[in-house]
Amino acid sequence: MASLTLDQANRIATAALAKGRELSLKPLCVAVLDAGGHLIALQREDGASNLRPQIAMGKASSALGLGVSSRVIGEMAAERPTFIASLAGLADAAIVPAAGGIIVYKAGEVIGAVGVTGDTSDNDETCALAGVETLELD
Amino acid sequence: MASLTLDQANRIATAALAKGRELSLKPLCVAVLDAGGHLIALQREDGASNLRPQIAMGKASSALGLGVSSRVIGEMAAERPTFIASLAGLADAAIVPAAGGIIVYKAGEVIGAVGVTGDTSDNDETCALAGVETLELD
Amino acid sequence: MASLTLDQANRIATAALAKGRELSLKPLCVAVLDAGGHLIALQREDGASNLRPQIAMGKASSALGLGVSSRVIGEMAAERPTFIASLAGLADAAIVPAAGGIIVYKAGEVIGAVGVTGDTSDNDETCALAGVETLELD
Amino acid sequence: MASLTLDQANRIATAALAKGRELSLKPLCVAVLDAGGHLIALQREDGASNLRPQIAMGKASSALGLGVSSRVIGEMAAERPTFIASLAGLADAAIVPAAGGIIVYKAGEVIGAVGVTGDTSDNDETCALAGVETLELD
Numbered sequence: 001m002a003s004l005t006l007d008q009a010n011r012i013a014t015a016a017l018a019k020g021r022e023l024s025l026k027p028l029c030v031a032v033l034d035a036g037g038h039l040i041a042l043q044r045e046d047g048a049s050n051l052r053p054q055i056a057m058g059k060a061s062s063a064l065g066l067g068v069s070s071r072v073i074g075e076m077a078a079e080r081p082t083f084i085a086s087l088a089g090l091a092d093a094a095i096v097p098a099a100g101g102i103i104v105y106k107a108g109e110v111i112g113a114v115g116v117t118g119d120t121s122d123n124d125e126t127c128a129l130a131g132v133e134t135l136e137l138d
Numbered sequence: 139m140a141s142l143t144l145d146q147a148n149r150i151a152t153a154a155l156a157k158g159r160e161l162s163l164k165p166l167c168v169a170v171l172d173a174g175g176h177l178i179a180l181q182r183e184d185g186a187s188n189l190r191p192q193i194a195m196g197k198a199s200s201a202l203g204l205g206v207s208s209r210v211i212g213e214m215a216a217e218r219p220t221f222i223a224s225l226a227g228l229a230d231a232a233i234v235p236a237a238g239g240i241i242v243y244k245a246g247e248v249i250g251a252v253g254v255t256g257d258t259s260d261n262d263e264t265c266a267l268a269g270v271e272t273l274e275l276d
Numbered sequence: 277m278a279s280l281t282l283d284q285a286n287r288i289a290t291a292a293l294a295k296g297r298e299l300s301l302k303p304l305c306v307a308v309l310d311a312g313g314h315l316i317a318l319q320r321e322d323g324a325s326n327l328r329p330q331i332a333m334g335k336a337s338s339a340l341g342l343g344v345s346s347r348v349i350g351e352m353a354a355e356r357p358t359f360i361a362s363l364a365g366l367a368d369a370a371i372v373p374a375a376g377g378i379i380v381y382k383a384g385e386v387i388g389a390v391g392v393t394g395d396t397s398d399n400d401e402t403c404a405l406a407g408v409e410t411l412e413l414d
Numbered sequence: 415m416a417s418l419t420l421d422q423a424n425r426i427a428t429a430a431l432a433k434g435r436e437l438s439l440k441p442l443c444v445a446v447l448d449a450g451g452h453l454i455a456l457q458r459e460d461g462a463s464n465l466r467p468q469i470a471m472g473k474a475s476s477a478l479g480l481g482v483s484s485r486v487i488g489e490m491a492a493e494r495p496t497f498i499a500s501l502a503g504l505a506d507a508a509i510v511p512a513a514g515g516i517i518v519y520k521a522g523e524v525i526g527a528v529g530v531t532g533d534t535s536d537n538d539e540t541c542a543l544a545g546v547e548t549l550e551l552d
Contacts, residue, residue: 002278005460036312037188039467042456046419053453067187082215082222082235089232090192092368109278143322177329180318184281191315313464343463358491358498358511365508366468 003034004104004112008135009041012104016116016131017043020123028118028127031056035110037064037093048118054094059101059124060115061093070101070115071125100124104132141172142242142250146273147179150242154254154269155181158261166256166265169194173248175202175231186256192232197239197262198253199231208239208253209263238262242270279310280380280388284411285317288380292392292407293319296399304394304403307332311386313340313369324394330370335377335400336391337369346377346391347401376400380408417448418518418526422549423455426518430530430545431457434537442532442541445470449524451478451507462532468508473515473538474529475507484515484529485539514538518546 004012009032016030029044029052037060044052059070065087066073077084077097087095099121104112114131116124142150147170154168165183167190172178175198182190197208203225204211215222215235225233237259242250252269254262280288285308292306303321305328310316313336320328335346341363342349353360353373363371375397380388390407392400418426423446430444441459443466448454451474458466473484479501480487491498491511501509513535518526528545530538 003460006457010457034312036310036314036464038312038458038464039456040458042453043420043424044452044454046417050450050452065187065189080236082219083212085223086196086226086232086234087189087193089226089229090196090234091189141322144319148319174326176320176326177318178320180315181282181286182314182316184279188312188314341463341465356512358495359488361499362472362502362508362510363465363469365502365505366472366510367465 002106002109002111004032004040006040009112011134012114012131013041013043015134016114016127017045019127019130020119023123023126025119025123025127028116028124029053029056030127030131031060031115033057033060033064033113035064035112037061040112045118052117055096055117056115058094058096058115059098059117060113061091062095062097063101063103064110064113065091065095069099069103070096071099073097074099074121100128102128102132140244140247140249142170142178144178147250149272150252150269151179151181153272154252154265155183157265157268158257161261161264163257163261163265166254166262167191167194168265168269169198169253171195171198171202171251173202173250175199178250183256190255193234193255194253196232196234196253197236197255198251199229200233201239201241202248202251203229203233207237207241208234209237211235212237212259238266240266240270278385278387280308280316282316287410288390288407289317289319291410292390292403293321295403295406296395299399299402301395301399301403304392304400305329305332306403306407307336307391309333309336309340309389311340311388313337316388321394328393331372331393332391334370334372334391335374335393336389337367338371339377339379340386340389341367341371345375345379346372347375349373350375350397376404378404378408416520416523416525418446418454420454423526425548426528426545427455427457429548430528430541431459433541433544434533437537437540439533439537439541442530442538443467443470444541444545445474445529447471447474447478447527449478449526451475454526459532466531469510469531470529472508472510472529473512473531474527475505476509477515477517478524478527479505479509483513483517484510485513487511488513488535514542516542516546
C-alpha cells in the first residue's frame with residue numbers, strides 16, 4: 001500500500017511538536033496514521049493529558065473516514081449536528097469534529113493523515129500543517 | 139421472507155453508481171440490504187473515503203429500522219433530536235438521519251433497502267432511486 | 277493509496293462465486309477489502325445466512341490485521357488459543373481463525389484482502405484463491 | 415505520578431526497533447505507555463500489519479494491569495485460562511497473554527511500560543528489553 005513510511009511519520013510528528021514549542025503552545029500530542037487509519041507513529045508531550053492520544057487519532061481517523069479535514073467535520077457538525085452525532089455509532093474510532101486532523105496526499109492520492117491536539121483547535125491545525133509541510137510532497 | 143436476490147442487488151448497485159457517473163458526482167458507495175437489514179451487495183467507488191460503507195449501510199438500515207426513508211428520519215431528527223439520538227443505543231447499526239436510504243417494496247411488501255453516500259444527501263438519494271427503478275418492480 | 281480498484285474487487289467477487297457454483301458449494305458470501313481493511317465490494321448469494329457478511333469481512337480483516345492468511349490464524353488458535361482469543365478485544369472487526377481469508381499482494385505490497393464464507397473453510401479458501409487468480413497480479 | 419518522559423519513550427522505541435534490525439526480525443511495532451497505561455510514543459515499521467499497534471499497546475497495558483510482564487500473563491493463561499479470559503471484560507484494552515510487554519521501574523517505582531510485537535514473542539521481548547536498557551535506569 002502506498003503510504004507514509006515510518007521515517008516520514010516520525011518527521012511529521014517531530015516537526016509538528018517543534019512548531020508547538022516555537023509557538024509556546026500547551027503540551028501536544030500528534031498521531032500519524034496510514035491511509036487505512038492505522039497508527040504509524042504517535043508522540044505525546046510531557047504534561048499532555050491522558051485522553052490526548054485518542055483525540056489525536058480520532059481527528060486523523062475522522063478526516064480519513066469522511067474524506068475531509070476535521071475542521072470541515074466541525075463545520076458540518078454545526079450545520080447538521082444529529083448527522084455527525086449519528087456517525088459515532090458507525091465509526092470504530094470516534095468522530096472528532098474539531099480542527100487539527102488533516103489528510104496527507106501525494107499526487108492526489110491519500111497516503112495517510114495527521115491529528116494534533118492539546119491547544120486550541122486552530123493552533124493544533126497549524127502544527128499538523130507544519131508537520132506535513134516538512135515532507136515537501138508534490 | 140421475500141427478499142431482493144443477489145442478482146437484483148447487483149443491478150441496483152450498478153445502476154446507482156451509473157447515475158452518479160452520469161451526474162458527475164463525487165465517488166459514491168452503495169449498499170443493498172435484505173428486509174432483515176443484512177448486506178446482500180456493496181460497491182465503493184475508487185476514492186470514496188473509509189467510512190462510506192458504514193454510512194451507506196447505516197442509511198439503508200435506518201430506513202428499515204423505522205419503516206421510512208432516511209430523508210424522513212432526517213426530518214424527524216430536526217424536530218425531535220433527542221428521540222432520534224436515543225435510538226443509537228438501541229440499533230446494532232447506527233441511525234443515520236440523512237437522505238440516501240430508501241426501502242424497496244414489491245406489491246406493498248418490504249423486500250430490502252438501498253443506501254447511497256458520497257455526495258450531497260439529495261444527490262445520494264437520486265442515485266438510490268435510480269438504482270431501484272432499474273428493477274421495474276410493481 | 278495503492279489498492280484494489282472497485283473494478284478489480286468486483287471481478288474477484290464474481291470469480292470467487294463462479295468457482296463456488298462450479299464446485300456446487302453451498303451459498304457463499306465474498307468480501308473484498310482495501311489494504312486498510314475497508315470494504316470495497318461484497319456479494320452474498322441467495323440463501324447464505326445473515327451473519328455471512330460479517331464472517332467474510334472478518335476473515336479478510338483478520339488476515340490484514342496479523343499479516344497472514346486466516347488459515348494460519350486458525351493454526352495459531354489451535355496452538356495458542358488464549359492469545360488469539362485475546363485479540364478479539366483489540367480488533368475493531370472480529371478475529372476469525374478459519375481458512376478463507378487471504379491477503380492480496382502486488383509486487384510484494386499489500387493491496388487488499390478477500391474473505392469467503394458459506395461452505396467448509398477449505399472450500400471457502402479455494403474460492404477466495406480463484407477470485408484473486410483472475411487478476412493475474414505479478 | 416513519576417513517569418517516563420517523551421524523550422525517554424522515543425529513545426526506548428528507537429532502541430527497540432534498532433535491536434530488531436540488528437537481529438533481522440520481521441517488521442515490528444513498539445508502544446511505550448506511562449504508568450497509567452496511556453500512550454506516550456508509538457512507532458510501527460513499514461510492513462508491520464494493521465493490528466500491530468493494538469497488540470503492542472495491549473501487551474504493555476496488560477503488564478501494567480496485572481503488575482507482571484506479559485510473559486508471565488501468558489504462563490497464567492496456560493494454567494488458568496478462564497481467569498485470564500475473564501479479564502477481557504474488565505480491561506479497557508485487551509489482556510494479551512504473550513511475551514513482549516514489560517513494566518519499566520525506577521527505584522522500585524512503576525514509571526511506564528513497553529510492548530513490542532511483530533516477530534516471535536521471545537524476540538519481541540528481547541527488543542522491549544533492549545529498549546529499556548538504553549535508559550540506564552537505576
